[in-house]
Amino acid sequence: MRADAKKNRSQILTVARDVVTEHGADASMRDIARRAGVGLATLLRHFPTREALFEALLCTHLDALTRKADELEASAPADEALLTWFRALVAFAQGYKGVVAMMAAAHTNPDSALYASCEAVHSAGARLLRRAQDEGTARADMNGDDLFALITALGWAVDQPSFAPRADHLVHLITSAILTSRPGQDARKAT
Structure with a gap:
């Protein structure tokens, strides 16, 4: 995995942990992507x-x-x-x-x-x-x-x-x- 892809994945997981803690299992994938500073397509490439x-x-x-x-x-x-x-x-x-x-x-x-x-x-x-x-x-x-x-x-x-x-x-x-x-x-x- 390229360095930027690893960084994106790590950032998504860090943000997702916070969003899920705040909003539960129904947390918005769009919200996670937005807060992580990546596009929804990037999030979905890592986590389909x-x-x-x-x-x-x-x-x-x-x-x-x-x-x-x-x-x-x-x-x-x-x-x-x-x-x-x-x-x-x-x-x-x-x-x-x-x-x-x-x-x-x-x-x-x-x-x-x-x-x-x-x-x-x-x-x-x-x-x-x-x-x-x-x-x-x-x-x-x-x-x-x-x-x-x-x-x-x-x-x-x-x-x-x-x-x-x-x-x-x-x-x-x-x-x-x-x-x-x-x-x-x-x-x-x-x-």
Whole structure:
């Protein structure tokens, strides 16, 4: 890639991150191009679809969440690993308004630019859930799809201004419903 093309791509991503943080997943591609100081055609050469732009923006974060799941799996008790990872994913979703809807749609669409990253996050969560289930610290009647759906629902809720201030409480409620008591410990202490 030529130096000017690399500079344009980097500038587009920097501006897109700010615009998406301000306006969410429905941010205007024209607005991003204008603020980045490039033409819409230049933006579209680098990122032919909104999903391709989001994939570039979110890939680093989603990959970090997948790595975090691996680290937690190796270093923390199963219920704590699941809880810590769940909270990290919700915090990520709060940083990009509207991203959970895109993730939910991409998760079952192999043609989506976000599919691979979303599938990796989904698989990481399912692994953490299975580990907690195997240790008897998570409900046995749910699977990775259920976990992903709950995260998506919670991500949508905390995107709403009326629910955003209650995000921590909502995370606590949902994780309390997922996690069971460890022997000799109240479920609330685990969350």
